[in-house]
Amino acid sequence: MDLSTVWWLVTGGLIAAELITGTFYLLMLSVGAAASALAAHADLSLTWQIVVGAIVGGLSVTLWHLKKARTQQPTESSRNQDVHLDLGEVVQVLVWDELGLAQVKHRGAQWTAQLAPGQVPGAGAFRITEMAGNRLIVEKI
Incomplete structure (x- = not known):
């Protein structure tokens, strides 16, 4: 051959x-x-x-x-929707505490939500924009 x-x-x-x-x-x-x-x-x-x-x-x-x-652009994993499927989901906040934290129910479990920078606390619907450890960073819709 x-x-x-x-x-x-x-x-x-x-x-x-x-x-x-x-x-x-x-x-x-x-x-x-x-x-x-x-x-x-x-x-x-x-x-x-x-x-x-x-x-x-x-x-x-x-x-x-x-x-x-x-x-290839490096993406921050806390804001990457391929890593955190909860990003973009909506949660209902009833009350915020003095530290700017709230307890919300998401996917059948209790989560701690924290306001994104520049957001004003208030009751209502919030969108998850980031994951910081086991905290949901949210902004008002």
């Missing part, structure tokens, strides 16, 4: 693995394997095929990682 055929099979295997796992890095490594296959078609030695594949694959992975790290 020709070396280029082996490299194309490796490329296909990496693409199949990427489709199964959803790891984009495997796709970048398959680009390196395809470069090795092209090097084999150019009649380069096995050593140079491996070097070309390693450089192209490694560079592809590095560039993808840098691009992904640059575009």
Whole structure:
């Protein structure tokens, strides 16, 4: 079997693995394997095929990682709705104490609610905007 055929099979295997796992890095490594296959078609030695594949694959992975790290915005977990599914939910507050805290019923349990900065205490409906430990930070609707 020709070396280029082996490299194309490796490329296909990496693409199949990427489709199964959803790891984009495997796709970048398959680009390196395809470069090795092209090097084999150019009649380069096995050593140079491996070097070309390693450089192209490694560079592809590095560039993808840098691009992904640059575009990913760190989000504060206390305000991230993917972390706290209660954000945006509405609770009813009957009375606030002198510390700006209230006891509210949410999802069948008692919670301590705290006013968001700049909010005025009063009875009524409040929206959960943040989680601070086991406290619900709320603002008036």
